[in-house]
Amino acid sequence: MTDIPLLSHRIGGHPASGGADWQPVTDSASGDVVARVPMGGADEVDRAVAAARAAWPAWREASLAKRSQVMFAARELLNARRDDLVGLVVREHGKVRGDAAGEVQRGLEVVEYVCGLPQLLKGEYNEQISGGVDTTSIRQPIGVAAGITPFNFPVMVPLWMLPVALACGNAFILKPSEKDPSASLLIADIFAEAGLPDGLLNVVLGGREAVDALLTHDGVDAVSFVGSTPVATSVHHTASRAGKRVQALGGAKNHAVVLPDADPDVTADALVGAAYGSAGERCMAISAVVAVGDVGDLVVGAIADRLKALRVGPGLDETSEMGPLITAEHCERVAGYVDTGALEGAALVHDGRGLSVAGHEGGHWLGPTLFDHVTTDMTIYRDEIFGPVLVVLRADDFDSALAIVNANRWANGTAVFTADGGAARRFQHEVEVGMVGINVPIPVPMAYHSFGGWKDSLYGDLHIHGPDGIRFYTRGKVVTSRWPGHRRAGVDLGFPTSS
Numbered sequence: 001m002t003d004i005p006l007l008s009h010r011i012g013g014h015p016a017s018g019g020a021d022w023q024p025v026t027d028s029a030s031g032d033v034v035a036r037v038p039m040g041g042a043d044e045v046d047r048a049v050a051a052a053r054a055a056w057p058a059w060r061e062a063s064l065a066k067r068s069q070v071m072f073a074a075r076e077l078l079n080a081r082r083d084d085l086v087g088l089v090v091r092e093h094g095k096v097r098g099d100a101a102g103e104v105q106r107g108l109e110v111v112e113y114v115c116g117l118p119q120l121l122k123g124e125y126n127e128q129i130s131g132g133v134d135t136t137s138i139r140q141p142i143g144v145a146a147g148i149t150p151f152n153f154p155v156m157v158p159l160w161m162l163p164v165a166l167a168c169g170n171a172f173i174l175k176p177s178e179k180d181p182s183a184s185l186l187i188a189d190i191f192a193e194a195g196l197p198d199g200l201l202n203v204v205l206g207g208r209e210a211v212d213a214l215l216t217h218d219g220v221d222a223v224s225f226v227g228s229t230p231v232a233t234s235v236h237h238t239a240s241r242a243g244k245r246v247q248a249l250g251g252a253k254n255h256a257v258v259l260p261d262a263d264p265d266v267t268a269d270a271l272v273g274a275a276y277g278s279a280g281e282r283c284m285a286i287s288a289v290v291a292v293g294d295v296g297d298l299v300v301g302a303i304a305d306r307l308k309a310l311r312v313g314p315g316l317d318e319t320s321e322m323g324p325l326i327t328a329e330h331c332e333r334v335a336g337y338v339d340t341g342a343l344e345g346a347a348l349v350h351d352g353r354g355l356s357v358a359g360h361e362g363g364h365w366l367g368p369t370l371f372d373h374v375t376t377d378m379t380i381y382r383d384e385i386f387g388p389v390l391v392v393l394r395a396d397d398f399d400s401a402l403a404i405v406n407a408n409r410w411a412n413g414t415a416v417f418t419a420d421g422g423a424a425r426r427f428q429h430e431v432e433v434g435m436v437g438i439n440v441p442i443p444v445p446m447a448y449h450s451f452g453g454w455k456d457s458l459y460g461d462l463h464i465h466g467p468d469g470i471r472f473y474t475r476g477k478v479v480t481s482r483w484p485g486h487r488r489a490g491v492d493l494g495f496p497t498s499s
Helices: 042-061 064-080 082-092 097-114 156-167 182-193 208-216 229-241 264-280 295-309 328-343 398-407 421-430 466-472
Strands: 009-011 014-016 022-026 033-038 124-130 133-141 144-148 171-175 201-203 222-226 245-249 254-258 286-292 347-350 369-372 389-395 413-417 435-438 474-482
Touching: 009 042, 009 182, 033 082, 042 133, 042 144, 042 171, 042 201, 042 208, 064 082, 064 097, 064 156, 064 182, 082 097, 082 182, 097 156, 144 156, 144 208, 156 171, 156 182, 156 222, 156 466, 171 208, 182 201, 208 229, 222 229, 229 245, 254 264, 254 295, 254 398, 264 286, 264 295, 264 389, 264 413, 286 295, 286 398, 295 347, 295 369, 295 389, 328 347, 328 389, 389 398, 398 421, 413 421, 421 435, 466 474
Parallel strands: 144 171, 144 222, 171 201, 222 245, 254 286, 254 413, 286 389, 369 389, 413 435
Antiparallel strands: 009 014, 009 201, 022 033, 124 133, 133 474, 347 369
């Protein structure tokens, strides 16, 4: 495969080699190898940290206006290269073009948010808290931050991290998924073109060895992670023990509760989009529906009708509504869950196994799959499948449905479909989940609110982007001052008060 391009790390503002081994990056719609990704490790992380720490002091001292100017320029260049980013996502991940374009847009919104950096970093001031004493609260950058990002959003998730960290005055090291890394490399090149000084944004390619080196490196001050819950747990424990600030976003089993007064057709439209968009490879995908009463039969029937007409195909085909899965191995894993669901007694309403797309027979295909009459002890309910598999559970009443949602160990996102304002208000108040939609199936907050779940969907105290992102990438400092002319005479050993 020596004729297949070998990608390069970005260290100190320049392409860099490194890593004794490589792994293939495939076109998900064809199965063809389109690039080779070097598997960097501790040596590459050492070089990236050294570059970041050398560049950071000058950037920390750069004015807020200078940092904002770089963000404004990056926003314009990202927008100008939007089609290139979309193309890389379609090729390496497999999303259809519309879905990939939506991902790029949601990433751009975070860059736009941090363009207002001077407003976001305003401190607080109190005059005369005591005789001649004033107090100021300020926020300062933490140093070098690392971001470990997943395959399912190769543009959006890096842009949820690195612009916030950089705007706040930090250096950043990005370790993207080895399954679709090319978009991250293009993002790094775009920020360099926008005027970001060399060394402030480094990209280290690789797998677990690179991750482990980042989590324990003395030169890394904070770690952001998005991925599965088992890995999020490990990242949080390892990096925390190493004395780092950590936000680790884990997996999900997002529920939609459908109440008897919900419109079956409107609800089915929303659920099909939320469950099968991006082939279900979203941490905010609806993967479980809890239908209350007789509405279940109507909604399941309406979803099944829509799945019969849903077009699965390559992302570059404008008629495709759902694309392939990321790799052949993941496709096989998800198909195995469909096998298990059928064996455990769930009603298989629509079977996506055995799908073949003409002209793309080597792609990682699995069609939309729908199970009904699923119970909470079944494997397809207990596990995060991360594919185009939707399971429907039945509940007798609102209380029973809410109890199912609240008993689940994941608590990333949820939704309720109803025309009853009182029921919706009670749901948003009592549900134990971090992000809630009311007749909105994928309640991903805009950039000026923070994104994050509860329970096993988040390890750490702060959510990602928005106000929590600013807080994560900065440290608070409180300054209490008294100037000559206000000093009291004599020694006082008493504890200071505000009198």
